[in-house]
Amino acid sequence: MAKTSNLTCLLFNLILVSTPTEEHEVKETRSDDVSFSSLETLVQQQAALIQTLQTKLNAMETRLTVVEQDRPKPEGWTHFHNSCYGVGHEAVTWADAVEICRQFGAHLADVETSSENEFIKDLGRSRGFAGTWLGATDIMAEGRWVWTASGHVTEGHNGFSDWYPGQPGSHTGQRCMMAEKTYDYRWGDYECFHTRNFICEIRSG
Ligand SMILES: [Ca+2]
Numbered sequence: 001m002a003k004t005s006n007l008t009c010l011l012f013n014l015i016l017v018s019t020p021t022e023e024h025e026v027k028e029t030r031s032d033d034v035s036f037s038s039l040e041t042l043v044q045q046q047a048a049l050i051q052t053l054q055t056k057l058n059a060m061e062t063r064l065t066v067v068e069q070d071r072p073k074p075e076g077w078t079h080f081h082n083s084c085y086g087v088g089h090e091a092v093t094w095a096d097a098v099e100i101c102r103q104f105g106a107h108l109a110d111v112e113t114s115s116e117n118e119f120i121k122d123l124g125r126s127r128g129f130a131g132t133w134l135g136a137t138d139i140m141a142e143g144r145w146v147w148t149a150s151g152h153v154t155e156g157h158n159g160f161s162d163w164y165p166g167q168p169g170s171h172t173g174q175r176c177m178m179a180e181k182t183y184d185y186r187w188g189d190y191e192c193f194h195t196r197n198f199i200c201e202i203r204s205g
Pocket residue numbers: 083109110111112116201
């Protein structure tokens with residue numbers, strides 16, 4: 001009798017262990033609900049944090065613009081429209097010109113309009129420079145000429161471009177833009193190691 005009772009108990013326990021109960025399934029469902037709820041809360045917190053950071057970034061950019069506009073321009077530089085320009089009176093390589101402009105908080109000049117183009121041409125023309133380096137290069141992607149200051153391509157932006165006919169040429173290694181005297185200061189591409197004068201630019205608005 002005792003053996004029969006023990007066997008019955010054993011079978012009963014086996015059934016309990018091997019058969020998933022409704023209660024067990026409910027517990028799993030509740031666990032999923034909790035996890036999803038936590039994830040949802042986390043996503044909302046992250047979205048709020050991103051919004052806060054974006055607001056702070058916008059405020060910092062506004063303050064930076066104000067500081068840049070208030071910064072006194074270097075002595076001897078010339079205002080024209082929304083920028084001022086410094087003329088490099090020493091002939092240096094394109095890379096040196098980039099670095100010298102950077103030391104003034106400026107960039108090697110980019111040309112965005114025909115009026116700015118004429119102004120920059122005259123800076124070189126009036127001094128009789130053999131050429132002036134400008135701030136465009138295709139060193140990152142051959143044939144794709146980009147103004148380093150803005151990242152815009154030299155053709156198409158503002159609908160303005162002033163390459164001399166046949167320029168930029170197909171010669172490899174000519175990766176830096178120059179306004180050259182023999183082209184009446186229209187644009188040509190040259191090896192960056194040449195030494196030329198240069199024009200720096202600081203945007204003021
Ligand atoms: Ca410019």
